[in-house]
Amino acid sequence: MLSSYLTLALRNLLKNRLFSAINIFGLALSMSLGLFILLLIRDAYRYDTFHPDCERVYRINTEAIRKNGGSESYASSPFPVGAALSQGFSQVEESVRLVRHLNGETSGGGKILSVAGMFAEPSFFKIFGFSMLDGNAATALNEPFSIVLTEKSAGKFFPHESAVGKTLEINGYGAFKVTGVMAAFPGKTHLEFEVIASAASIPALEKSEALPKLSEDWNDYYGTYTYIRLRSGGSAQQTEAALAAISKTEYANRTLETRDAGYRFYLQPLDKITPGPMLGNSMGRGLPAMLLWFLSALGAVVMLSACFNYTNLTLARSLVRAREIGVRKVIGASRWQVAGQLLGEGVVTAMLSLGIGWLLMKLVQPAFNSLSFTQFMDVSVKEDGMTILWFVGFALAVGLIAGALPALAMSKISPSSVLRKLEGIRLFKRVGLRKTLLVTQFTVSLVFIIMVTVISKQIGHVMNMDYGFNTAQILNVQLQGQSPDKIIPILSVVPGVERISAASHNMGTYQDWSDDVRVSPEAEPEIVRDYFVDRNFAENMSLTFVAGENFPANAVKGRESFLVVNEKFVERFKLGSPAEAIGKQVLIGDSTRLTLTGVVKDFLFKPASYALEPMMLRNNPAQWHLLNVKIAAGDPTATIVALQRAWSQAVPERPMESEFYDQTIQAGYADMKDILAIIAVFGLLGIVIATLGLLGMATYTVETRAKEVSLRKVMGASVSDLVLLLSRKFLVLLAVAAVIAVPIGWFLGSMFLDQFAYHISLGIGVLLPGILLLFAIGGLTIGSQTMRAALANPIKSLRSE
Amino acid sequence: MIELKNIERYYPTGSLKTYVLRYVNAHIAEGEFVSIMGPSGSGKSTLLHILGMLDEPTDGEFWFLGEGVHKFNERRRTEMYREYIGFVFQAYHLIDDLTVYENLETPLLYKKVPSTERKSRIADLLDRFNMVAKKDLFPSQLSGGQQQLVGVARALIGRPKLILADEPTGNLQSPQAKEIMEVFKTLNREDGVTIVQVTHSEDNAKYGNRILHLKDGRVENEELVKH
Numbered sequence A: 001m002l003s004s005y006l007t008l009a010l011r012n013l014l015k016n017r018l019f020s021a022i023n024i025f026g027l028a029l030s031m032s033l034g035l036f037i038l039l040l041i042r043d044a045y046r047y048d049t050f051h052p053d054c055e056r057v058y059r060i061n062t063e064a065i066r067k068n069g070g071s072e073s074y075a076s077s078p079f080p081v082g083a084a085l086s087q088g089f090s091q092v093e094e095s096v097r098l099v100r101h102l103n104g105e106t107s108g109g110g111k112i113l114s115v116a117g118m119f120a121e122p123s124f125f126k127i128f129g130f131s132m133l134d135g136n137a138a139t140a141l142n143e144p145f146s147i148v149l150t151e152k153s154a155g156k157f158f159p160h161e162s163a164v165g166k167t168l169e170i171n172g173y174g175a176f177k178v179t180g181v182m183a184a185f186p187g188k189t190h191l192e193f194e195v196i197a198s199a200a201s202i203p204a205l206e207k208s209e210a211l212p213k214l215s216e217d218w219n220d221y222y223g224t225y226t227y228i229r230l231r232s233g234g235s236a237q238q239t240e241a242a243l244a245a246i247s248k249t250e251y252a253n254r255t256l257e258t259r260d261a262g263y264r265f266y267l268q269p270l271d272k273i274t275p276g277p278m279l280g281n282s283m284g285r286g287l288p289a290m291l292l293w294f295l296s297a298l299g300a301v302v303m304l305s306a307c308f309n310y311t312n313l314t315l316a317r318s319l320v321r322a323r324e325i326g327v328r329k330v331i332g333a334s335r336w337q338v339a340g341q342l343l344g345e346g347v348v349t350a351m352l353s354l355g356i357g358w359l360l361m362k363l364v365q366p367a368f369n370s371l372s373f374t375q376f377m378d379v380s381v382k383e384d385g386m387t388i389l390w391f392v393g394f395a396l397a398v399g400l401i402a403g404a405l406p407a408l409a410m411s412k413i414s415p416s417s418v419l420r421k422l423e424g425i426r427l428f429k430r431v432g433l434r435k436t437l438l439v440t441q442f443t444v445s446l447v448f449i450i451m452v453t454v455i456s457k458q459i460g461h462v463m464n465m466d467y468g469f470n471t472a473q474i475l476n477v478q479l480q481g482q483s484p485d486k487i488i489p490i491l492s493v494v495p496g497v498e499r500i501s502a503a504s505h506n507m508g509t510y511q512d513w514s515d516d517v518r519v520s521p522e523a524e525p526e527i528v529r530d531y532f533v534d535r536n537f538a539e540n541m542s543l544t545f546v547a548g549e550n551f552p553a554n555a556v557k558g559r560e561s562f563l564v565v566n567e568k569f570v571e572r573f574k575l576g577s578p579a580e581a582i583g584k585q586v587l588i589g590d591s592t593r594l595t596l597t598g599v600v601k602d603f604l605f606k607p608a609s610y611a612l613e614p615m616m617l618r619n620n621p622a623q624w625h626l627l628n629v630k631i632a633a634g635d636p637t638a639t640i641v642a643l644q645r646a647w648s649q650a651v652p653e654r655p656m657e658s659e660f661y662d663q664t665i666q667a668g669y670a671d672m673k674d675i676l677a678i679i680a681v682f683g684l685l686g687i688v689i690a691t692l693g694l695l696g697m698a699t700y701t702v703e704t705r706a707k708e709v710s711l712r713k714v715m716g717a718s719v720s721d722l723v724l725l726l727s728r729k730f731l732v733l734l735a736v737a738a739v740i741a742v743p744i745g746w747f748l749g750s751m752f753l754d755q756f757a758y759h760i761s762l763g764i765g766v767l768l769p770g771i772l773l774l775f776a777i778g779g780l781t782i783g784s785q786t787m788r789a790a791l792a793n794p795i796k797s798l799r800s801e
Numbered sequence B: 001m002i003e004l005k006n007i008e009r010y011y012p013t014g015s016l017k018t019y020v021l022r023y024v025n026a027h028i029a030e031g032e033f034v035s036i037m038g039p040s041g042s043g044k045s046t047l048l049h050i051l052g053m054l055d056e057p058t059d060g061e062f063w064f065l066g067e068g069v070h071k072f073n074e075r076r077r078t079e080m081y082r083e084y085i086g087f088v089f090q091a092y093h094l095i096d097d098l099t100v101y102e103n104l105e106t107p108l109l110y111k112k113v114p115s116t117e118r119k120s121r122i123a124d125l126l127d128r129f130n131m132v133a134k135k136d137l138f139p140s141q142l143s144g145g146q147q148q149l150v151g152v153a154r155a156l157i158g159r160p161k162l163i164l165a166d167e168p169t170g171n172l173q174s175p176q177a178k179e180i181m182e183v184f185k186t187l188n189r190e191d192g193v194t195i196v197q198v199t200h201s202e203d204n205a206k207y208g209n210r211i212l213h214l215k216d217g218r219v220e221n222e223e224l225v226k227h
């Protein structure tokens, strides 16, 4: 039976080439993306599956409840929480704390490389499924200043010798003895480290101020990750209750961080971390679950649209097949056997599409890899036996979905259809359904077009937006730990350099520094963003002073004592007019008291998604990390080369790291460009598929009405009369699609734009191009078919009857 | 085998009922070969469709093998087609996309006949109708007479007890028509298959043992054929 369904399905496909081509091509196009998303999903779910008793391991996360009523969740937790839980609660079998503040220039084996790692307690190797290539996992992390390397980092420092027993000197932390080298990880993990140092080193490092004092600090919920394994039979719920009790007692009499009202600790299963919800301080470069959902949703929409084509075209042709189905029933086919055959045809079509879609996917993959987020992410799609099963299962599902409606509807055809003349019968009042599917496809397409327009216009807007500070001709040079006193004089004599200023971090990016600010000791502190800069900064960035002046020239020498703010700051802290604000005292944190020397005109110092807020420019050289080098107009290449030469003379061990300010700011919108690229691809597919469907329907309509068209022509109808006659219904459908899509696009578009404090306005100018495009594409498609019919020689189709 | 009691079939035309069949009573025993004759529009096809359960009487009773057909649901009707009833159509109604062999195989597939038996049954029939050489051709590659032979073979392949044929030779030249009629006769005589056919031809009708004359939807008279 199956093989007979198969041959029949294949013959059917061959017989109706146009319809088959439309179906297979559309399905293959959308499948190529679908398959790729499947690979991504499979890859995303391969994280952290190799740890022993993985299902009993959890991470303690912190939900910080803000005073303003909101809350934010962090992957990290205060250092003391782990110990407090283990002491008072018997269900914890094992726990480990990872402290993240280990990174710096590291020398060892005659090399200097920058290294990032964590401190961990010895139980690290009991909880996680890492094994040692060299060294003893049970003791490697026992002693202070021991360090364990990954196979990769051991290879970097000690390529030709055993690393164990050697010493690594980490700048700012001291010397660590290598006690082990880990074997290559057995699978993907969200944990990110190149080295693991013993947690026993922490007390000494806290004393030497290499680490903040976090081991006693219940308020620092940023620096530590706590993982626990419960005893078998342990309850996550009871553990969370125990954590709630701890939170209640510990925070009862403590002053919390300014913005916080309290903390809730909760457990996140180890194998649910990646993919998982977005968390502050999260480790791991797996695709966030949100993105997977977003891709899957878009993929499903496009996939369904391709299924609709199959459904639509098959239903449209049901008239032609009514007699065959009648015959089958009369010779003994049950309804389900007929339905099975029709479903089989859908599945065969889907399987053929799978083959082509798989090839197309191979073409899509490089494009995906070039998206900017994949550069950061750990995505390594692999195809193995399992994926082939997934693919086939996927195609099977697609075939069944596509074939379901036709199978249900057409298997109802009564055996007596065998008796009737074909033209005489109106089989289905299903025209409504077909129209609905077509309208849905075009609605989706138009929504895609609108979103693409909105996002690309917004990207253009933020790219060309005037932030109010100068970034032109500014090359940012990273200090890389070098003293600005040493570097600035060397670089400023390079020909072509106009001016150099120093700063802590870049404006116009997502980098954030902030401090608690009060204008009187009794007031509640407020958090204000700040930048640590030098005297040249204001001029370099073309900031204008509305009152007061820059830091005094000799200010750098002593301790930090001056402050420049923006107008918003003056407003927020009610300091009167800008001129009145000059000379006022501002308290920062607990101990720093600064005098306001100048007020600059408001400008946008954050990306377009941020509203304008108070800001401070502070004057503390200890915090400078980069130099803004203003280069004379003209070709900067020669100047950059000269700068690099000057740098490498002063700092031979490391190359200069620099980037133009404009590029830095634009890089902040890379996510948006990715989203645009993704939506554009899906949108394009959606349109192609919908257009194919429309082409099929138009062709079908024209074919079935060929005789009527001929008769009308013989009776004297003009070509344009006929084109209009045949096209009218389709044009109405397009119009309906537009009417539905515009509000949806409007809604989604405003939702997107609401993310930005500075955004384009959603008007006719944004919506109209999409609508026109839709009608142009649709009109051409319909027109091509109807014109053909209208121009055909009427005798032909009349005679063939 | 077949018992018709006061069968009525009308079509509503506006508020009026147009009767196509009225007061039709008939009894057809197993092993009979009955021909239905009558002028065009007299309701022959309608009657045959009712017998074939493709149409339902608006009134009256139809008993088939002792069961009331009005109680049949779709599944029971499918069973009838699989086990008891074979159709032969004037327009052949072979499945265009299937070869001769596959056309014959399809009813067996629906009946879930095992593959070896399928092969032997099809081989038998092809042999009997001298169609072995044509088994891989598609219907469009056959003459009308050959197509109708396949149509008859397909009706027979499920070994039905009753064959219903509506003008099976209506589209054929007389030599071909004769061939089909001979097949029917043999089937009836040797295999005991009950046959009901509609025909316009006196000659064809004479192959049967009884003729029902229909006029204006009523059985006008019955005639026994003397051989």
Ligand SMILES: Nc1ncnc2c1ncn2[C@@H]1O[C@H](COP(=O)(O)OP(=O)(O)OP(=O)(O)O)[C@@H](O)[C@H]1O
Pocket: B011, B020, B038, B039, B040, B041, B042, B043, B044, B045, B046, B047
């Ligand atoms: N769907 C219908 N609606 C109304 N009247 C119908 C319908 N189908 C058939 N009839 C009428 O029923 C009558 C009998 O039709 P039927 O096909 O049974 O005649 P017939 O004896 O087979 O004629 P012929 O020899 O031409 O095949 C005809 O008058 C026909 O017009």
Ligand SMILES: [Mg+2]
Pocket: B044, B045, B046
């Ligand atoms: Mg008739």
